[in-house]
Amino acid sequence: MSPESRYPIILSNTETIPGKQIAEFYGLVTGNTVRAKHIGRDIMAGFKNIVGGELKGYTELLQDSRREATERMVEQAQSMGANAVVNVRYATSSIAQGAAELFAYGTAVRVA
Amino acid sequence: MSIYFELFVNFGIPLLVLMVAYFVGNAIEKKHFREIRAREEKVHGFPVISFATLPPDWRVGSAELVTGSVVVSLDYFKRIIAGLRGLIGGRVKTYEPLLDRARREAVLRMTEDAKARGYDAVINVRLETSRLANARKDGRGTAGVEMLAFGTAITLT
Numbered sequence: 001m002s003p004e005s006r007y008p009i010i011l012s013n014t015e016t017i018p019g020k021q022i023a024e025f026y027g028l029v030t031g032n033t034v035r036a037k038h039i040g041r042d043i044m045a046g047f048k049n050i051v052g053g054e055l056k057g058y059t060e061l062l063q064d065s066r067r068e069a070t071e072r073m074v075e076q077a078q079s080m081g082a083n084a085v086v087n088v089r090y091a092t093s094s095i096a097q098g099a100a101e102l103f104a105y106g107t108a109v110r111v112a
Numbered sequence: 113m114s115i116y117f118e119l120f121v122n123f124g125i126p127l128l129v130l131m132v133a134y135f136v137g138n139a140i141e142k143k144h145f146r147e148i149r150a151r152e153e154k155v156h157g158f159p160v161i162s163f164a165t166l167p168p169d170w171r172v173g174s175a176e177l178v179t180g181s182v183v184v185s186l187d188y189f190k191r192i193i194a195g196l197r198g199l200i201g202g203r204v205k206t207y208e209p210l211l212d213r214a215r216r217e218a219v220l221r222m223t224e225d226a227k228a229r230g231y232d233a234v235i236n237v238r239l240e241t242s243r244l245a246n247a248r249k250d251g252r253g254t255a256g257v258e259m260l261a262f263g264t265a266i267t268l269t
Contacts, residue, residue: 002174002267003230011177012264014164014236019172019266045185045256050129051136052187052210053144054217055256058244059183062258066179088177090260092242100244 137187
């Protein structure tokens with residue numbers, strides 16, 4: 001019994017999908033999202049910042065954003081007719097005070 | 113009365129915050145390390161590897177991207193110490209445990225997710241660090257470090 005995947009197509013950060021052969025390449029697919037911090041979360045994180053430790057609000061914010069970037073990448077791959085994205089990479093950049101861009105990219109392929 | 117009050121406001125409160133930050137921050141860090149060690153023991157033996165070449169006898173069933181991430185920040189006391197260290201240079205010891213625990217936490221979250229969902233190993237693990245922008249221009253306000261661990265979870269048949 002194979003585990004239930006979170007995405008409609010196969011994603012992998014390896015150059016091929018383990019156990020499968022690549023039949024066709026469709027090219028680079030990307031997905032991004034720019035998020036700003038929520039003011040309430042920021043105030044809570046400010047208090048948490050005094051004693052240190054995990055800033056849960058930010059962890060969740062970045063996880064949600066990264067999922068959104070990944071979903072956009074997946075949509076783009078699906079519109080090309082791909083059934084997998086290989087060599088997925090993530091990048092994060094702080095573009096302004098309190099805002100960050102989350103970026104996911106990979107190569108759309110059809111595996112058999 | 114007023115001179116004592118001013119003294120208290122100017123020196124007492126920052127000192128108090130510094131002391132609270134020191135003791136509470138240390139307690140939180142110790143607790144986190146205890147948790148990490150206990151959880152690492154639970155996933156002991158689950159293969160988490162940083163390359164994609166598999167041993168020749170492994171037959172892969174399904175594959176999926178898995179991630180684990182955490183945002184952590186240093187306590188106020190240790191940030192001050194790190195700032196002082198910045199004046200003379202050298203090893204910034206207060207930051208080392210922070211990055212260590214964040215990285216181990218991120219890897220653990222990824223591994224626990226893969227294991228809980230029935231995968232048998234995680235291959236090609238990559239780790240990324242990114243600094244979150246400060247909330248205010250003067251460098252104060254909230255700052256954090258995000259650790260991201262990601263890899264390909266696989267099942268073996």
